[in-house]
Amino acid sequence: MNLLCGAVIAFSMYSKIPVPHIEWTKERMRYMFCFFPLIGGVIAALMLLWMRFGKEIAGDGTLFTAVFVLIPVLVTGGIHLDGYLDTSDALSSYKTMEEKLEILKDSHAGAFAVISGICYFVLYFGACGEMTWERIYILAPCFVLSRALSALAVVTFKKAKNSGLAASFSDMAQQRTVGVCMAVYILVCGIALIVIGKAAGLLVFAASLLTFVWYRKMAYRKFGGITGDLAGFFLQVCELVMILTSYIALRFV
Secondary structure, three states, rough: OOHHHHHHHHHHHHOOOOOOOOOOOOOOOOHHOOHHHHHHHHHHHHHHHHHHHHHHHHOOHHHHHHHHHHHHHHHHHHHHHHHHHHHHHHHOOOHHHHHHHHHHHHOOOOHHHHHHHHHHHHHHHHHHHHOHHHHHHHHHHHHHHHHHHHHHHHOOOOOOOOOOOOHHHHHHHHHHHHHHHHHHHHHHHHHHHHHHHOOOHHHHHHHHEEEEEEHHHHHHHHHEEOHHHHHHHHHHHHHHHHHHHHHHHHHHO
């Protein structure tokens, strides 16, 4: 029963998909992260459906591409984008570690957050501009992989502070079980990428792992550890890196 409740809480917290309302107890949240990557599976399924039927609805122009860009935002409600924007603001401030952490808590969007958001969507739109079946098959596991890596970081990386979502969710999680579960997700996604995309898929998988390593070093150096905002920042950056890598790899490999 707690496993089912964990799935409901994961979808309630990290998506806009309607689920039954239940009480968020520590016992029910122990395995929540085990289901977090499945939200990426929903995004992948919707993208595959749009690839199949989208051109009949929107044609093959910019509207078709725009829906690809918006599918992850509509499914998640932009919760990870919020972390991306806050973290971009903090990183662009060049202030002390303590001041950067204060910026993360500020509910106002700074100029650098707006600029970073615009640049993000321009790149994302450009990378989705020439979507093919070969690319969409490679990208499908990426939305699961980014979430598995983000959850693995939450339960294994040092936290920048003892309060906040990352610290709270990490404390409530069954860390060993979640860690093993995320490792399985990552392995399965890596195998799927290599089987589907061969050399291109391998490059996409390698790019995600390099982004994960960079994320740890950046978070420790700039913030003293990770926070919930940083977890969202990583997820968005990792997905953008994988989408850009798939585009480049299939053109030149």
